[in-house]
Each structure stands twice: as structure tokens, then as C-alpha cells.
């Protein structure tokens with residue numbers, strides 16, 4: 001309790017951004033950490049940052065692959081699911097297939113892992129949503145719907161999987177490779193606006209979210225809730 005030393009931690013989406021920062025933080029606390037994602041190259045690059053990390057290639061949208069990864073029956077102490085982000089776009093612009101792929105990636109990945117993983121009774125499962133669940137915008141309509149569904153999934157699973165604790169982490173804008181596909185000038189303009197307008201007057205870093213996820217793993221009295229890590233964005237008009 002209150003301690004990750006010697007605990008087994010699986011981070012699905014652990015080769016980059018928020019997942020990697022959480023993996024490094026858990027490992028620094030003495031946990032035995034496995035990071036899983038699709039790309040062997042990204043996993044190898046992440047492992048180079050901490051050779052103690054174990055790696056597993058996994059596509060969390062692949063039902064059979066997720067079942068196979070957990071087929072050995074290993075009991076994990078803590079699992080954090082932070083893989084996949086839906087495409088942006090409104091209902092009038094985004095193809096239905098793309099919108100459905102977004103739901104498949106973000107909502108159903110969490111469902112699949114909850115379905116097949118074995119977690120210790122004093123352990124935890126943490127899913128990832130995002131502040132668009134509470135603050136939609138015209139191009140983030142889908143994020144609003146999917147993140148709301150993830151938060152509902154977390155609440156429901158906290159009852160079904162009890163005493164395993166289940167929570168959701170909801171990040172605001174965090175500087176990660178997720179924004180790598182944006183044209184650099186647009187990305188920098190958005191980041192600069194965040195630095196000026198967020199109540200905390202700084203841009204969120206993956207380590208800021210990792211700190212909260214580690215707390216959700218360790219605190220035995222938090223379950224069925226969503227923790228927002230957004231630099232006060234929901235209090236401002238900036239996002």
C-alpha cells in the first residue's frame with residue numbers, strides 16, 4: 001500500500017508521451033514495468049531511456065491480440081491504458097468510418113483490456129479520457145463523446161471489478177508527440193497560447209499527468225472517479 005516497489009505495472013501506450021512518462025516514474029519508484037504499443041521501434045527507443053523496462057508489442061484495437069497478451073494468466077498489480085487518440089473533425093467533415101475507428105481505439109481498447117486482464121485485488125486499472133469530455137469544441141466533438149464514454153466505462157468498471165480500483169485520468173493539452181502531425185507553426189502557436197492563457201501559465205508536460213496516474217495507482221481510497229490534469233483549462237476560456 002502507498003508503495004510501488006516490486007509491483008508489476010503494465011502501461012498500454014507506454015512507448016511515448018504520457019504513457020512513457022508514467023512508465024519512467026513507476027520504474028523510478030521500484031516497480032517492474034512493462035510498456036506495450038504497436039511499434040517495436042518506438043518500444044526500443046523508450047527502453048533506451050530505461051533498460052529495466054520490459055516491452056511487449058500490442059495493438060490494443062486487436063481483440064485477439066489483447067486476449068493473447070493476457071492468456072498466460074499473469075496477475076498485474078496496476079494497468080494504465082493510454083493508447084490511441086481519435087482523429088479531430090466535426091460530424092459534417094469526418095468520415096463515419098474514421099469516427100468509428102476513434103471509438104474503437106480509445107473506448108474499446110479500455111474495454112478489451114478490462115475484459116481480459118487479471119488485476120490483483122489491491123491493484124488498479126486507470127483509463128485515459130481528456131478534458132474535451134467536459135468542454136467540446138467544433139473539431140473536438142468526437143473527443144467529447146468518446147472521452148465521456150471512457151469516463152462512464154471507468155465508473156462502471158469500478159463497481160464491476162471491485163475491489164480492484166478503476167479510475168480515469170483526464171489530461172488537458174499536454175506537450176507530447178501526439179501533436180507531431182500538426183504543422184509546426186500551428187502547433188507552436190497553440191502551445192504559446194496555452195502558456196499565456198492557462199491559469200498555471202505553463203504548458204502541460206507528460207510528467208504532470210504521470211504524477212497523478214502514479215497517485216491513482218498508490219492511493220487505496222480512490223476508485224470510480226476521473227482526475228483532471230489540465231492546468232486549470234476548464235476554468236479558463238482558452239481551450
Ligand SMILES: NC(=O)c1ccc[n+]([C@@H]2O[C@H](COP(=O)([O-])OP(=O)(O)OC[C@H]3O[C@@H](n4cnc5c(N)ncnc54)[C@H](OP(=O)(O)O)[C@@H]3O)[C@@H](O)[C@H]2O)c1
Nearest residue numbers: 013015016017018037038039059060083085130174176178
Ligand atoms: N497530449 C494531449 O494533449 C492529450 C490531451 C487529452 C487526452 N490525451 C490522451 O492521452 C492518451 C495518450 O496521448 P499522448 O499524448 O501520450 O500520445 P502519444 O505520445 O502519441 O502516445 C500514444 C501511445 O499509444 C501507443 N498507441 C497508439 N495506438 C495504439 C494501439 N492501437 N495499440 C497500442 N498502443 C497504441 C503509441 O505507440 P505506437 O504508435 O507504437 O502504438 C504511443 O505509445 C491518448 O488517449 C490521448 O487521447 C492526450
